[in-house]
Amino acid sequence: xxxxFGSNGETRSEAVVVGTTGAANRLPRMDPTPAxxxxxxxxxxxxxxxxxxxxxxxxxxxxxxEPGIGDCDEYGNPDKMIRARENxxxxxxxxxxxxxxxxxxGQSGYVRRFQVQKGHVHHMAWTKYRNxxxxxxxxxxxxxxHAWLRRLLAEGLLPAPDSSVIEAMLIxxxxxxxxxxxxxxxxxxxAAKLADQAxxxxxxxxxxxxxxxxxxxxxxxxxxxxxxxxxSQLQGGK
Amino acid sequence: xxxxLLYSSMGDLELAAILNQELRLxxxxxxxxxxxxxxxxxxxxxxxxxTVIKTxxxxxDGYDAMSAVAEGSSSSNTALTDDAVSVTVxxxxxxxxxxxxxxxxxxxxxxxxxxxxxxxxxxxxRKMAMLAALATSFTNTVGTSGSDMSVDDFFDGDxxxxxxxxxxEGRLAILHGRQIGDLRQxxxxxxxxxxxxxxxxxxxxxxxxxxxxxxxGYDIFQSSKCPAANTNADRAGMMLGAGALIYAxxxxxxxxxxxxxxxxxxxxxxxxxxxxxxGALTKVVGNYYIGVNxxxxxxxxxxxxxxx
Numbered sequence: 065x066x067x068x069f070g071s072n073g074e075t076r077s078e079a080v081v082v083g084t085t086g087a088a089n090r091l092p093r094m095d096p097t098p099a100x101x102x103x104x105x106x107x108x109x110x111x112x113x114x115x116x117x118x119x120x121x122x123x124x125x126x127x128x129x130e131p132g133i134g135d136c137d138e139y140g141n142p143d144k145m146i147r148a149r150e151n152x153x154x155x156x157x158x159x160x161x162x163x164x165x166x167x168x169x170g171q172s173g174y175v176r177r178f179q180v181q182k183g184h185v186h187h188m189a190w191t192k193y194r195n196x197x198x199x200x201x202x203x204x205x206x207x208x209x210h211a212w213l214r215r216l217l218a219e220g221l222l223p224a225p226d227s228s229v230i231e232a233m234l235i236x237x238x239x240x241x242x243x244x245x246x247x248x249x250x251x252x253x254x255a256a257k258l259a260d261q262a263x264x265x266x267x268x269x270x271x272x273x274x275x276x277x278x279x280x281x282x283x284x285x286x287x288x289x290x291x292x293x294x295x296s297q298l299q300g301g302k
Numbered sequence: 303x304x305x306x307l308l309y310s311s312m313g314d315l316e317l318a319a320i321l322n323q324e325l326r327l328x329x330x331x332x333x334x335x336x337x338x339x340x341x342x343x344x345x346x347x348x349x350x351x352x353t354v355i356k357t358x359x360x361x362x363d364g365y366d367a368m369s370a371v372a373e374g375s376s377s378s379n380t381a382l383t384d385d386a387v388s389v390t391v392x393x394x395x396x397x398x399x400x401x402x403x404x405x406x407x408x409x410x411x412x413x414x415x416x417x418x419x420x421x422x423x424x425x426x427x428r429k430m431a432m433l434a435a436l437a438t439s440f441t442n443t444v445g446t447s448g449s450d451m452s453v454d455d456f457f458d459g460d461x462x463x464x465x466x467x468x469x470x471e472g473r474l475a476i477l478h479g480r481q482i483g484d485l486r487q488x489x490x491x492x493x494x495x496x497x498x499x500x501x502x503x504x505x506x507x508x509x510x511x512x513x514x515x516x517x518x519g520y521d522i523f524q525s526s527k528c529p530a531a532n533t534n535a536d537r538a539g540m541m542l543g544a545g546a547l548i549y550a551x552x553x554x555x556x557x558x559x560x561x562x563x564x565x566x567x568x569x570x571x572x573x574x575x576x577x578x579x580x581g582a583l584t585k586v587v588g589n590y591y592i593g594v595n596x597x598x599x600x601x602x603x604x605x606x607x608x609x610x
Contacts, residue, residue, distance in 0.1 A: 097530075098435075103438075105441050105443075107441060107442075107443075108441075108443050110446075110447040110448070110532065111446070123443070123447060123531065123532060123606065124531065124532055124533070125438035125439075125529075125531045125532075125538060125604070125606070126438055126529055126530055126531065127438060127439065128435045128529065130392075130432070130435070131390075131392030131393070131394075132390060132391060132392030132393075132394065132432060132592055132593040132594065133432050133435050133436070133593075133594055133595075134435070134436050134439050134594065134595050134596065135388065135390070135595060136390065136392075137353075137390050137392070138353045138390055138391065138392040138393070138593075139392075140392075144390075149439065152439075152441050152599055153441060154439075154441070187534065188533045188534070190533050191533050191534050202534055204533050204534065204535065206533075206535075209533055236458060240454045240458070243454060243457070244454070247491060247492070247493055248493050252490075252491060252493075254487070254488070254490050254491040255491035255492075255493070257491075258452060258454070258488065258491050261449065262454070265446070
């Protein structure tokens with residue numbers, strides 16, 4: 065077949081779709097994950113830094129809603145599971161506690177799902193998956209997530225951390241600090257890093273403890289300033 | 303030149319591809335803990351009249367110690383401490399359907415017989431995933447959200463179990479691969495004598511391929527099934543003492559009306575077959591009846607650490 069040239073001699077080229085096999089339109093190939101409720105226990109907290117201020121926020125864990133797992137009945141009804149966890153001191157968060165204004169997508173409830181090849185992946189409203197070159201990358205909106213947790217604490221839906229809990233966390237952090245600082249950190253970058261982390265954890269918790277203590281504002285400010293200078297010295301000395 | 307014998311011109315004599323006769327398994331986590339002292343089978347609901355098995359705990363044999371009573375004084379009754387935990391058995395299933403033509407062409411490699419074996423593996427992994435999902439229900443936790451797991455976290459968990467008088471024998475840690483990697487990494491910072499015993503063939507034979515080491519008296523089992531925590535920033539593994547987790551099963555025996563079916567040898571997995579003669583199709587359905595729960599909260603600790 066000869067080449068079909070145009071009137072002025074240039075080739076007549078047509079648009080060609082090259083290399084597409086429809087892969088981009090296929091559903092993601094991920095393992096499905098079950099629907100879940102989230103729960104927190106008054107003894108479980110995470111230390112979060114925002115705007116230069118440290119605070120304790122509740123640690124949330126997922127309780128899978130699936131028949132046969134941990135008090136879920138054979139039909140997948142989680143009522144008994146919720147009661148059993150509440151008897152152990154857990155607080156199971158209600159879906160309506162996440163308002164539309166709390167979530168990045170502006171929808172109420174804290175569970176989201178999307179379809180994959182073999183079912184659905186369920187995830188928290190503050191996470192999303194992005195397909196990057198065939199790999200599903202998880203992204204979190206931590207700022208918005210932490211703001212939601214703060215609101216739940218402020219409105220009393222979740223209890224504030226008890227001083228005994230902070231004290232227990234502090235004791236554990238100090239034990240860890242002792243262990244970390246008893247290691248020979250010279251020439252051992254990893255040991256030095258762990259010591260830094262342990263020191264920071266202790267000062268962070270002491271700072272949080274100070275903020276909650278029954279001290280005057282001046283006393284609190286002086287104590288926090290002292291703690292921060294101690295931490296700076298420790299970090300500067302490494 | 304013309305009429306050369308080129309590969310590209312002999313389409314009638316060539317195959318687009320030939321198949322290797324062996325089908326290789328696609329990479330996946332197939333490590334399921336079959337037998338370990340920390341996971342106890344409490345019964346079978348077959349003929350029990352309920353899907354729920356309740357197991358009782360009683361405070362005897364030293365739970366209540368004697369106390370001094372003055373001479374001439376009367377002793378008084380001490381209440382018996384008891385507790386109970388329930389396990390609800392539910393159906394777990396996997397179904398596949400294969401045509402006769404596909405079975406004929408792939409005889410010996412991909413046919414209903416091969417799918418029977420597939421059902422057993424699927425049931426084992428389902429049990430493992432169900433057990434791993436319990437990690438988030440322990441009230442005691444160690445680890446720091448967003449921070450790599452370290453030897454310190456392991457020590458923290460060990461101390462909690464020791465303080466709860468959990469027996470030293472039969473301890474187990476089920477951890478995510480990321481957690482195990484971080485734990486081993488942090489071992490490099492240790493200067494004292496800590497022994498990470500890589501699993502021997504005998505250990506793997508006893509507990510399955512997921513058992514990767516023994517550390518500080520714990521069997522270390524790696525599982526990708528460890529659930530998420532804190533908006534997927536973390537994974538929840540667990541450290542367990544003997545009898546921390548319980549499970550119950552239901553044996554499905556042959557019944558009137560079964561067209562075809564088999565109880566997979568050595569398992570409680572019932573595999574049924576359903577023929578569609580008009581369509582020349584065979585459905586293979588694996589059914590496994592199981593329920594899992596935490597036996598005693600104090601016998602375990604969740605290990606919640608960074609996942610990334």
